[in-house]
Structure formats: C-alpha cells, structure tokens
Amino acid sequence: MAVASSRQPFVCLRRLPKTRRTYSTTQTPLPPTPPASGAAKLTTRRLISLHGPDAPKFLQGIITNNLSTATRSGFFAAFLTAQGKVLHDVFVYPTLGSGFHDLHNKTEDPGFLVEVDEKETGNLLKHLKRHKLRSKFALRVLEEGELDIWSVWREQEKWTPHPALPSSQGANIDTQGNITLIDTRATGLGQRILLPSTSALDTFSSMQGVQDVGLAAYTIRRYLRGVPEGQDEIPRDDVLPMNTNFDIMSGIDFKKGCYVGQELTIRTHHTGVVRRRVLPVALFDSASSPPEKIVYDASTKVAVPERNTEIKIEGKRGKPGKWINGVGNVGLAMCRLELMTDLQVTGEPSTFSAEDRFIVKSEQDAKALGVKAFVPDWMKSKIRAPKLQRRVE
Structure with a gap:
C-alpha cells in the first residue's frame, strides 16, 4: 500500500512569471481638503539632542546652513555626503533659553535639537558619531513622548520670510518657553513648534485658534507647494541638494565656510x-x-x-x-x-x-x-x- 506524501511539489521561483505593479491602491476615502488654519502632529519625524561647548562648531562643519554660538533662530538644512549628495533633510532648533534646555541641559553651554525623518534616526546618529571625534558635547536621541513636533499654519500668515529671521532676535522661543521655528521652505507653510507630549494643546498660546487636522493635511499642503520631505521623497545618497530645491528653500548658505559636501555644491551653484x-x-x-x-x-x-x-x-x-x-x-x-x-x-x-x-x-x-x-x-x-x-x- 503506497503512503501518500505530505511534501509539496517543488516549484522553481525563477520560472514563475514576474509581475510589476505600477499603481498602488487609492485610499478610500481620501483625506479632506486641508483647512486654511490648522495644526498637524508630525509623527514621521524624530529629534536628536546635541549639547555642549563644541556643538555649534561641530554642526557648522557638517551641515549646509550657517550656524554659530550666537544662533538663536532655527533653520532648515541638510547633511551631505563628501560627493555632495543629500543624506538627510533636517531642521535645527537652538535650545538655549527654552524650557527644554533648562530642564535637561541645566548649563549655559549651547544646545541644539536636530529634527530628521524617523526612519533615518539611526543613520543620522551614526553619521554624527563618525564625525564627533573629540568634540565636547553630549549626543542622544529623544525618547518617544518626550517632545512632539507640530506644524501650525494660519490663514492670515500667507507669506514666509526668506531667509529666516536674524539670529539676534531670539525668535525661536515662545512666551511659555517652547521652541518654535519658521518654516522657510515655501510660502505659507507656517511654523514648527516642539511641545511636551503630556500636555493639552489648548494650554499653549502658540496653538490658540487652531485644531489638530492630521498629518495628511500637512502632507497635501507640502505637495501643493512642491516641498519634498524625508527618506521617501529625498532618497539617501541619491540626489544633489539643488535637485530637491534646498537652494531655493533657504536650506543652503552659499557664503559660509567649509563643510562636508561643499565643493560640488558651490561649484554647481556658481557654474553649473x-x-x-x-x-x-x-x-x-x-x-x-x-x-x-x-x-x-x-x-x-x-x-x-x-x-x-x-x-x-x-x-x-x-x-x-x-x-x-x-x-x-x-x-x-x-x-x-x-x-x-x-x-x-x-x-x-x-x-x-x-x-x-x-x-x-x-x-x-x-x-x-x-x-x-x-x-x-x-x-x-x-x-x-x-x-x-x-x-x-
């Protein structure tokens, strides 16, 4: 009597027909049209803290925008490879004078929070450690729930200054000690605000008159203005900063000194x-x-x-x-x-x-x-x- 085998017949995967799906399924239903005023919690972004006497000098040598010990306003920038391609699109927030600095750093040494795509947090941390050498500053990734990143826009604020406000104005701290930043990438994008996760939004003066309308509203507003963000839209080590509009989104200072990736960036700007x-x-x-x-x-x-x-x-x-x-x-x-x-x-x-x-x-x-x-x-x-x-x- 023959015993039936339970083994499945062998199938050579190389001979299976290859399929390539070009279109993804449309969301049903789609997000509503973004309101004229609103706020969105940016759950796709993460913060890394740098605090210490050498933090400004260290960042100055590896980012595309200009920074000094006197910098008080946040700004948009990029980390580049030595060949001048974009590694990470970031926002840099000076923390000195904020409630976060007083609570966690407790010294007069300069400190900064670097906002990056959540999926690229580990890669950026490795990049920073690789260049740190003997620089004197502490480096850590903020825990989830420590600070939330919000984008806030209001109907009457249709135009954004280019470039950002002068650093001497200290415009990055609101009346309650929260860190803010004007989003200079395109007109009407509003501002970013870093808020403690455990507090109600209506307790902050910066959030008065707006409601949480979701991340999709923020994303649609970015798309309508042509602003890419994060690893999915600015692939790591794949494009030059000019291709992704860093030069016209106030992300590059063409008058600053040397930094990683500067040579090709400057040459492209002036001659390319x-x-x-x-x-x-x-x-x-x-x-x-x-x-x-x-x-x-x-x-x-x-x-x-x-x-x-x-x-x-x-x-x-x-x-x-x-x-x-x-x-x-x-x-x-x-x-x-x-x-x-x-x-x-x-x-x-x-x-x-x-x-x-x-x-x-x-x-x-x-x-x-x-x-x-x-x-x-x-x-x-x-x-x-x-x-x-x-x-x-």
Whole structure:
C-alpha cells in the first residue's frame, strides 16, 4: 500500500512569471481638503539632542546652513555626503533659553535639537558619531513622548520670510518657553513648534485658534507647494541638494565656510545648471484636458503611481521625469524643467512644447494617467535665469 506524501511539489521561483505593479491602491476615502488654519502632529519625524561647548562648531562643519554660538533662530538644512549628495533633510532648533534646555541641559553651554525623518534616526546618529571625534558635547536621541513636533499654519500668515529671521532676535522661543521655528521652505507653510507630549494643546498660546487636522493635511499642503520631505521623497545618497530645491528653500548658505559636501555644491551653484527639480504635479484622466492650476480633489478616483515610476511624453521618446509621491490627484515628481515646463535654465533653445502630453503608464495596463507639472510663484521667482554668454570677437 503506497503512503501518500505530505511534501509539496517543488516549484522553481525563477520560472514563475514576474509581475510589476505600477499603481498602488487609492485610499478610500481620501483625506479632506486641508483647512486654511490648522495644526498637524508630525509623527514621521524624530529629534536628536546635541549639547555642549563644541556643538555649534561641530554642526557648522557638517551641515549646509550657517550656524554659530550666537544662533538663536532655527533653520532648515541638510547633511551631505563628501560627493555632495543629500543624506538627510533636517531642521535645527537652538535650545538655549527654552524650557527644554533648562530642564535637561541645566548649563549655559549651547544646545541644539536636530529634527530628521524617523526612519533615518539611526543613520543620522551614526553619521554624527563618525564625525564627533573629540568634540565636547553630549549626543542622544529623544525618547518617544518626550517632545512632539507640530506644524501650525494660519490663514492670515500667507507669506514666509526668506531667509529666516536674524539670529539676534531670539525668535525661536515662545512666551511659555517652547521652541518654535519658521518654516522657510515655501510660502505659507507656517511654523514648527516642539511641545511636551503630556500636555493639552489648548494650554499653549502658540496653538490658540487652531485644531489638530492630521498629518495628511500637512502632507497635501507640502505637495501643493512642491516641498519634498524625508527618506521617501529625498532618497539617501541619491540626489544633489539643488535637485530637491534646498537652494531655493533657504536650506543652503552659499557664503559660509567649509563643510562636508561643499565643493560640488558651490561649484554647481556658481557654474553649473540645474536641469532637474522636484515640482508639484497634478494627475488627471489622460482622455481629458490638463488642469489649468493644481488643486487637491478629495473626490478623485485616480490611483497614485508607485515611487520612481517613469513619466513619459505621449507619442514621443524621452524621459522627462519620475513620479515621487502623492495623495489623490496631487503629488511630487522629479522633472526636467525644459521638457515639462516653460522655464528656461540654459542658454540653449528650450525643448518644451505646450502641445506635449505627459503620462504615467503601467507596463501591464493600457490605461495611462495624465501628468502636469506646475511651477509655484514662490519657486519661479527664485530659479535663476540662464546667464547670457558674450562672444569675444
């Protein structure tokens, strides 16, 4: 009598048909349209504390923005590789004079909190320790629940100063000793506030008149302005800071001294041409006309493409860009400026045509989504026109 075997038949995984899903499932329902005023707890971000006499000098040598012992206002910056590519996008908060500093540091030595993508906390900590050597400062990651990071925006605060307020104004501490920072990356992004996790929001003067509307509202507002953030949108060691708009988002001081990655950054700024930038884009049915302006639609039925999906020109060859991330019908894409927009960044004739249609298309699905890139006014005013080369006869 034969005994039935319980073993499953062998299947060679290499011979299974490969499938590649280009479109992810659309959220149902989508987040509502962000209100004109609101607040969002940034659960995707984490804080690292540096405190000690050498903290300013140490940070000055490895970040893209300018910092000194007199710095009192927070700012946006980046850590770069030696080759000038972005490792981490960060916000730096001076803590001296705040309730956090008085409670935890208890000295007059300068201190800073560095805000980074939560998933990159360990990598940034290793990066800091690698460069620390004998510098005199303490380094630690804040525990979860120690301080919460909030983004707050109000309807009447439509414009943001560029660059940030002078450090002598000490504008980073509110009346209750909480650390604040003006978000200078784009107009209307508001400010960031670091608050104790155990306290009710309505007890803080900085939060008066706003309600917690969720992280999705903050994300949509970023996308509409063309502001990338975090590892998913600024891949580690993959792009130059100009490609992700650090130069026009007050993230680089081109007059400061040496720092890691400075050589290529300065050379690109003064002699190079930035052909690719992250821009806000709108998705639409490819059978309909492209939208005239970018507006978030919570009732949209389009499916968001997966990251790094190639954008193509309908009926033509070429690689005008790549999709990065999005919510509903709005998102971010890395775009070749002279292919997807009417901006001219070189002295050569522009290849942009108003008749071109840009699409994101699946290899398995014949249906394609239309894509249209937009250049916000705040961004257009900061992208430099090409220099005219004079011929010497």
